[in-house]
Amino acid sequence: MARELTREEKRAIRALVTKWCANYDRECGCLPLDCECYMFGKCWTGAYCRYFREAVLPLDPALEVSLMTEGPRPDFKPCPICGGAVPADGRMAYCSESCARIALRRQKRDYMRKKRR
Incomplete structure (x- = not known):
């Protein structure tokens, strides 16, 4: 159709x-x-x-x-790191493993900055 x-x-x-x-x-x-x-x-x-x-x-x-x-049309949401397409089913937050690693590094960095204060 x-x-x-x-x-x-x-x-x-x-x-x-x-x-x-x-x-x-x-x-x-x-x-x-x-x-x-x-x-x-x-x-x-x-x-x-x-x-x-x-x-x-x-x-x-x-x-x-x-x-x-x-x-x-299936819905896609943008990847918060690179802007690529991520299925909006709620299971994936990033488009690839490399984006997930970048996000984890950022999260750890922000956590350590907050902890040092």
């Missing part, structure tokens, strides 16, 4: 295409089609450009999950 893309999803698609798509050219648009990129006009989920789906979309895992799953 298709759903309408949100403004943030459209913005993320446009950013991915302009930065990472090998078929995109600023002057010509989509090089194989010789017209504007198909992904710029997308308003609904469903059919995507094959190159975008296979090569460009995996670069943004949060966007890939939200576009490829059926039903309502």
Whole structure:
């Protein structure tokens, strides 16, 4: 079942295409089609450009999950350390182990500063 893309999803698609798509050219648009990129006009989920789906979309895992799953868009919250996507299920606080280690170091540092006073 298709759903309408949100403004943030459209913005993320446009950013991915302009930065990472090998078929995109600023002057010509989509090089194989010789017209504007198909992904710029997308308003609904469903059919995507094959190159975008296979090569460009995996670069943004949060966007890939939200576009490829059926039903309502899953919610993500930003990682407090790097701003990456963290599932909002309440079990994870950081997007990766490295962010968790950075947060633990900061927490210990703040604790020791408070203890020294």
